[in-house]
Amino acid sequence: MMEYFNCISLKEAERLILNELAGLIVGSEQVSLVDSLGRIAAGDVVSKEDLPPFSRSTVDGFAVRGMDSFGAGEGVPALFDIVGEVVMGEQTFIQLKPGQAVTIPTGGMLPIGADAVVMIEHVERPDKDNLLVLKAVAPGENVVLKGEDISIGRQLLSQGRKIFPQDIGALAACGCVVVPVRQKPEVVIISTGDEVVDIECTPVSGQIRDINSYALAAMLEDNGCIVRRYGIVKDQYEELLAALSQAVLCCNMVIVSGGSSVGVRDHTVRVIKELGKSNVLFHGVAVKPGKPTIFGMVGKVPVFGLPGHPVAAMTVFGQIVKPAIQILLGQAIRDIYTIPARLSRSMASVPGRDDFIRVQLIKKSNEYWAEPVLGKSGLISTMSAADGIVHIPADKGGLYSEEMVQVELITKQ
């Protein structure tokens, strides 16, 4: 008895996932600043300090009142009295009066009364106490005022932001030595298939290595998860039931690789139904590759059934599982920046289905061409040869040769 898929659209799949997972954001933890790179901020972080904490010079020169220099030029220098020197890293107590100047290094603290700095290149110093300014400076010129960079209360991190090196710079500047971040989601990968053997084994005839546990684990790590590879489970209902019922006890998500289709050895849907009290949200998505994709909930744990086919599994991971992880992480939705390119050949698709084509990017006379990677669609070599993926949306029947397309990179440097 063949069952058939009751395919839903990719959009509908995304809606169902968001609906189930929006309330299941993982907990937060405090990590030290040096461990926060790439993590997701679990709350807004605002500065409790002004940066800089004092008005500073941005050049080597002489601190003055800018207005005292007005009108000064090469032929008509303005004369100042040098009344002291700012020492780097030390507080200054000098109070500048009109017509006075103070020697100041880059980064030095501006004396009270000063509001600008004349660069050393624009002065002459006839003697120790006198200064000729050859170029006027406006108030605020060559200085950064207290709090001008980051003022008290300014947001350093917004909840859901992925933390980049420049954020770490801003946090360091303001003395944020611990950062609230989302815990890393723990994801169990269960591989299924009577023919599947671990990668350490040499397959005998009829067997094939467990590619997906490793490729999916790498994608999960890339997306900020902790991965537990459960190993390989035979195509037997009871074995998968036992494995999945164990897995859901101790993780935030389960990925079952293989057994997601509608054959006699495809147990994933039945196991989720048994454990999750029928909570299979979808089985079958109108995407290519990746149609036999399952999403269900076992209690509060999302379970994805992915095709055993590595290319389909990796494609579905990128398009469906990765956004689900971002929901669990409370990650702010950002644009996926894509590379515009010209398609090198026409690609047929089927209206109502989202297709994902693997392409190489080739630069020709200042523009990129997206060259579909040839070979039967399932070959893993087509995935590793590709630079990115072109999406043929469901409302299109295909793409024309030389049409401009957007390439989502799978090879970020």
Next chain:
Amino acid sequence: MMEYFNCISLKEAERLILNELAGLIVGSEQVSLVDSLGRIAAGDVVSKEDLPPFSRSTVDGFAVRGMDSFGAGEGVPALFDIVGEVVMGEQTFIQLKPGQAVTIPTGGMLPIGADAVVMIEHVERPDKDNLLVLKAVAPGENVVLKGEDISIGRQLLSQGRKIFPQDIGALAACGCVVVPVRQKPEVVIISTGDEVVDIECTPVSGQIRDINSYALAAMLEDNGCIVRRYGIVKDQYEELLAALSQAVLCCNMVIVSGGSSVGVRDHTVRVIKELGKSNVLFHGVAVKPGKPTIFGMVGKVPVFGLPGHPVAAMTVFGQIVKPAIQILLGQAIRDIYTIPARLSRSMASVPGRDDFIRVQLIKKSNEYWAEPVLGKSGLISTMSAADGIVHIPADKGGLYSEEMVQVELITKQ
């Protein structure tokens, strides 16, 4: 006595760095496949096996000789004898004769004599032993032949390639459980400055926190390095000499943050000259921000002196130090994929200088606009607010409003 920079162009700086570092690629090590993500391949890896190791079906159905089905259609079925069944994960010893068919599951091993599989949707089975095929299949249809995906000797990884999840998939498929990768370069960061205090401290007047050690460490980790923060060294020749002479003993690169200009407290150049026997390759690069940048060699260890200014330090890191790290890693040069955008305002530059402008990307009616982040150029808030960087090359005097520019992302998801 003011020294002045003898600025060289960014291109010339890159040439000098390549010249010094090309022979200094770090050593290699073997890591297990699961630890190879993001590492740089230290050699070509070729497959010692065929993938798949046997000809397989890609669908559930019946293995046949394709030519026996020729002419079959809905009205004119072709009749086959069912002579057996392929069991998943097991070798089959059936030898198919003309007019015979064998039940086969997706992934099942093709029997000798068969060259195609009829999908289960395209057959009728009047009884246990007979099969009516309603749609012809061509030889090769619905099968992947032995070695068709990856054949023996095919390159899985090329030397210098960064390892992506899809590469891990291909390596797993072929049983490559250890991978030769470049060792992670060890990089020491020395922060200098009398005014600089650790981020754990509350700065008193005139002091400022050590932003660069943390921001640069994050960038180094992002680029596959092991980082040792040496801490903060006062602006004193002997202290820096002691720190640098220690550092070069045990690392592949040193970054000295601050003290890279030409003031009385800028000791980096003199210290490199002392330790490196005058081997300062350049001091001053015609870039903005980042002019006071130093590159020297102490023995076989490259030393970069970066501006103390965090934005300048991060910009120079991205444009000069990161490519240097890629040389040490023997990393294959890939295009830096950029996002095309329309500049929202004119930006002046100076011919002969490479400018790097921080921008936000804003989507308006299906195209991106690059909006320069306002504020004085040195503010760290301008860096953390930016999505990417626009390069104004040395042969341009600026960019016009609404001109198309290429944005290098500093916020990759």
